[in-house]
Amino acid sequence: xxxxxxxxxxxxxxxxxxxxxxxxxxxxxxxxxxxxxxxxxxxxxxxxxxxxxxxxxxxxxxxxxxxxxxxxxxxxxxxxxxxxxxxxxxxxxxxxxxxxxxxxxxxxxxxxxxxxxxxxxxxxxxxxxxxxxxxxxxxxxxxxxxxxxxxxxxxxxxxxxxxxxxxxxxxxxxxxxxxxxxxxxxxxxxxxxxxxxxxxxxxxxxxxxxxxxxxxxxxxxxxxxxxxxxxxxxxxxxxxxxxxxxxxxxxxxxxxxxxxxxxxxxxxxxxxxxxxxxxxxxxxxxxxxxxxxxxxxxxxxxxxxxxxxxxxxxxxxxxxxxxxxxxxxxxxxxxxxxxxxxxxxxxxxxxxxxxxxxxxxxxxxxxxxxxxxxxxxxxxxxxx
Ligand SMILES: *Cc1c(COP(=O)(O)O)cnc(C)c1O
Numbered sequence: 001x002x003x004x005x006x007x008x009x010x011x012x013x014x015x016x017x018x019x020x021x022x023x024x025x026x027x028x029x030x031x032x033x034x035x036x037x038x039x040x041x042x043x044x045x046x047x048x049x050x051x052x053x054x055x056x057x058x059x060x061x062x063x064x065x066x067x068x069x070x071x072x073x074x075x076x077x078x079x080x081x082x083x084x085x086x087x088x089x090x091x092x093x094x095x096x097x098x099x100x101x102x103x104x105x106x107x108x109x110x111x112x113x114x115x116x117x118x119x120x121x122x123x124x125x126x127x128x129x130x131x132x133x134x135x136x137x138x139x140x141x142x143x144x145x146x147x148x149x150x151x152x153x154x155x156x157x158x159x160x161x162x163x164x165x166x167x168x169x170x171x172x173x174x175x176x177x178x179x180x181x182x183x184x185x186x187x188x189x190x191x192x193x194x195x196x197x198x199x200x201x202x203x204x205x206x207x208x209x210x211x212x213x214x215x216x217x218x219x220x221x222x223x224x225x226x227x228x229x230x231x232x233x234x235x236x237x238x239x240x241x242x243x244x245x246x247x248x249x250x251x252x253x254x255x256x257x258x259x260x261x262x263x264x265x266x267x268x269x270x271x272x273x274x275x276x277x278x279x280x281x282x283x284x285x286x287x288x289x290x291x292x293x294x295x296x297x298x299x300x301x302x303x304x305x306x307x308x309x310x311x312x313x314x315x316x317x318x319x320x321x322x323x324x325x326x327x328x329x330x331x332x333x334x335x336x337x338x339x340x341x342x343x344x345x346x347x348x349x350x351x352x353x354x355x356x357x358x359x360x361x362x363x364x365x366x367x368x369x370x371x372x373x374x375x376x377x378x379x380x381x382x383x384x
């Protein structure tokens with residue numbers, strides 16, 4: 001099959017499965033509201049859970065950073081792209097989260113690829129939660145190690161897989177809060193099983209950091225677990241972008257020596273470090289924002305109990321309603337849009353087949369009137 005035939009065939013299959021994805025052109029987005037094609041919607045599809053992308057202190061810090069340090073880093077961190085602002089951010093992150101070291105990456109996707117590629121060798125095994133993020137599973141399946149997947153959030157399933165001996169080392173991989181389900185991993189039990197097998201635990205807390213735990217320190221802090229490898233990302237609760245790996249000294253040195261995603265890639269702009277330092281400060285002082293978010297979550301869950309779709313058991317900002325078929329999820333998303341609420345439908349392969357869903361996300365920028373309007377639109381759609 002030629003390149004063109006292969007491409008045409010894949011596109012045709014995608015269309016036939018109601019799986020076509022497209023990027024929408026957003027005209028305005030302030031976390032609470034979204035404007036698309038001249039139409040304003042209440043916005044329930046943002047991962048900016050605390051609304052920090054709009055925070056005046058974060059915006060001012062980025063502006064000041066650009067004025068002081070320029071628009072870009074100009075080189076890889078291994079050449080001259082690593083500034084004192086990067087160093088300050090790494091030190092503060094390590095302090096805050098109780099690790100010896102933090103290493104910045106330009107994205108969570110890059111951090112996960114880098115760490116897993118670097119660590120996993122042929123005789124090793126990676127045992128990952130079945131629902132772990134694509135950036136983790138892709139890295140694991142492209143690595144020379146053997147990939148096994150345990151049943152979602154089931155320590156017993158992990159234990160069973162770990163009972164098989166392995167020649168090399170074991171890396172157990174999970175998320176703190178799951179991106180498409182909103183539930184939390186039982187980290188203490190997973191850590192105990194990992195330890196029993198002499199393995200290392202990697203927790204990707206993309207959706208927990210900033211939002212949960214004392215001072216927003218995330219899922220691991222909340223559950224009093226300290227994984228050998230912690231990944232935090234800055235595109236969600238921090239409202240900016242980028243990521244960091246938290247680990248011990250030797251691991252950080254190893255990553256610095258050998259991680260190609262770091263060595264052969266331009267460092268994040270120093271101005272972004274200014275913005276991230278400001279966002280970190282807002283998160284550390286963010287009890288009010290977290291209280292507003294959790295009040296919104298409680299109001300939504302209480303109001304959604306009688307909807308005909310399955311509301312997943314989630315205490316997080318991610319409140320998915322499982323609809324089932326792709327076409328039904330798309331239709332419901334369309335009906336909500338017609339009622340002025342923007343909620344994205346999430347379909348396979350992002351979620352398992354037959355579990356297409358509305359991924360509703362709530363933020364601290366929402367008020368009770370937004371939550372009530374969404375509930376009203378959902379009940380109207382249910383009765384149509
Ligand atoms: C969003 C996400 C990532 C990717 O992070 P980016 O910084 O957006 O590249 C990684 N892991 C999880 C669990 C995520 O939800």
